[in-house]
Amino acid sequence: MSVFIHHLSTLVPPHAYSQEQLCARLTEWQQNPLTARLTRQLFRRSAIARRYSVLPDFHPETEPELFHRDGRGRLLAPSTGARNACYVRHANDLSVQLARQTLAECQEFDASDITHVITVSCTGFYNPGPDYAIVTQLGLPPSVERYHLGFMGCYAALPALRMAQQFCRTRPDAVVLVICLELCSLHLQLSDQPDSALANTLFSDGAAAALVSARPPSGKKPALVLEHFRSALATEGKKDMAWTVGDSGFNLVLSSYVPEVIAANIAALVDDLLLDTPRCRQELDWWAVHPGGRAILDQVEKSLDLRAEQITDSRSVLRDYGNMSSATILFVLQRLLERRETVPRSVCAMAFGPGLTIETALLEMRPATCGRMGNQPKESAALAAA
Template sequence: MSAWIQHIETMTPGLAYSQEYASRKMQEWIGDERRKRMIRMLYQKSGIARRHSVISSFDQNLPGDFFPIDGDGLRREPTTAERNSLYTRESRPLAVDLARAAIAKCPGIERSDITHVVTVSCTGFCNPGIDYHIITDLGLSPATERYHLGFMGCYAAFPALRMAKQFCQADPQAVVLVVCLELCTLHLQLSGSEDSLLANSLFADGAAAAIVSGRPPQAGRTGYRLGEFHSTLIPSGKADMAWTIGDLGFDISLSSYVPKIIGANIREALRPVLDGRQLKLDDIRTWAVHPGGRAIIDKVAESLDLEPEQVAASRQVLQQYGNMSSATVLFVLKQILAQTDGPMREPVCAMAFGPGLTVEMGLLEAERGAGHGVNRRCREEAVAGA
């Protein structure tokens, strides 16, 4: 039995700031000249234009400043407890608003239809958590099954979608709401370490939801049929991407070698996914590469001999939103469905990367609906007759 993504909804916090502004502020906070030069280089080469955050004031001398001035006139970093308190407060309304919008915009799906809620987050902890609040605040059935995947990182949307697919295959009546929510900016640090500076230049806040069921999309609607999923590890990169909980937020190890490691191994990692459908690389026109950074997209595209348009959606999401950890690949998949020049039906290969070094991949079939095909055919006929 097939399982389908019926709808993808995305949402970001209200505060948006440019990458240029973020670079200036980080240089102000970190006084060392060598590190200032590094910050300028990282932010200029990031491929990011703007990012979003739940932090309303970083350093504006307001009572809620994230980096307030202490008694010695220095910027004080919030403790892990203070950061997590912000997560607890801010994650609930964002998750509930996103879930409400996802259900409301999915034709044929009502709140009463939701049988499972799967939530994903690695940037904070609270219990009752966002899975509980989605059910209670939206008035879903108290019998709704709920599952939370935590502290996995950027690849976690794939285990969530795989879980949703399995629920739908086990129960034809299942309707699964998947919510990925990450508040990465809560873990900005002023330590000045190279790994911290790199992470500060990339990560942002955002959330995305997918509604999965055994029904194909309604006529004229877009969606994805979920195909094969595959997970693999690249042990040689274990030390290059990892994080632990420190006293001042999460301490991240994020080496600049990660893109090279991924690029050197991605062809072999993809083999089981493509072989399962007897496909070759040339059979895949569109790729949903998790935009962990510009260099990651570059290395994947280079290693797979992809044309720029084949990873265009990944670059657009990186530019507009930055790296929102687990939510990001759903932003990319939504962008791909919105492309007006794509075929009505096509295979899409999606992938994301995380600590371990873990590679998660999925083969999906995009369904763009009859209306999309008519519009595209009209444009093609107009071009042919010109």
């Protein structure tokens, strides 16, 4: 049974900042001139143009919501409780707004069709959470099954899609709404640790949703077929990427060795993903690589011997949004769907997180068929309708 991503929708909070603005603000906040110098170097090499936040705090003349100063003008480190309270204030509204937007954009489904809601986040906790808000505020049946994947990190969207696929295969009438929401800017750390300086260069706030069902697509717009998933661990990278709860927010370990660890493992892992399929790596059309940073994209492109255009959507998402943790890979897949292909295309998606965990997925992009079936080659038309 084929299971499809019928629609992808994305949302960012209202406060947009250029990298130049953020660099100026963060170096102003730094007490250590050596750390400020490192920050400027990392920003110059980031390949990011703009990032988003729920916080107005990075505008110089705006009353801050989270990052306040003491009487001597020194920046105070917000507690974990204060950061999480900020998450609670924003997460409900953004989740509900995104769920409404997704259903409004995908008119093949309405709220009464939803049978499962899967929420994903590693940047805050509360219960009842966004899943509850979506069900109650959109008027979904109270019998809707709700699941949450928490604190997994940047790779979590792919396990959420695999869970949705399994639900749909078990229950053919299932319609699963997946919501990934990450407010990474709440956990900004102004320490002298290089890991913190690197994280402050990369991470951003954003949310993305997927509507997943075994219902055949209408053909009015392109869809993605969820084919195969594979999980793997590169345990030699365990010390290089980790995510823990501290007294002053969540603490990220993100060493500069992460791109090398991924590069050393990724080719074999993709081959493993394709083991039970008729495809080989060289035959895949498009690559949706989680843009964890410029160096990660560079290493994946080199290790897999990809053409630059095969991961251009990953680079453009990094440029336009930064790293939004679990939501980011759905932004990349959305851009692939916007290509408006006229024949089916294979897609390999991958994302990375603590452990070092590497998740991969094989998908097929099905083009829109309405209004041009007669112009397609017979083989393409048959495949699109299958």
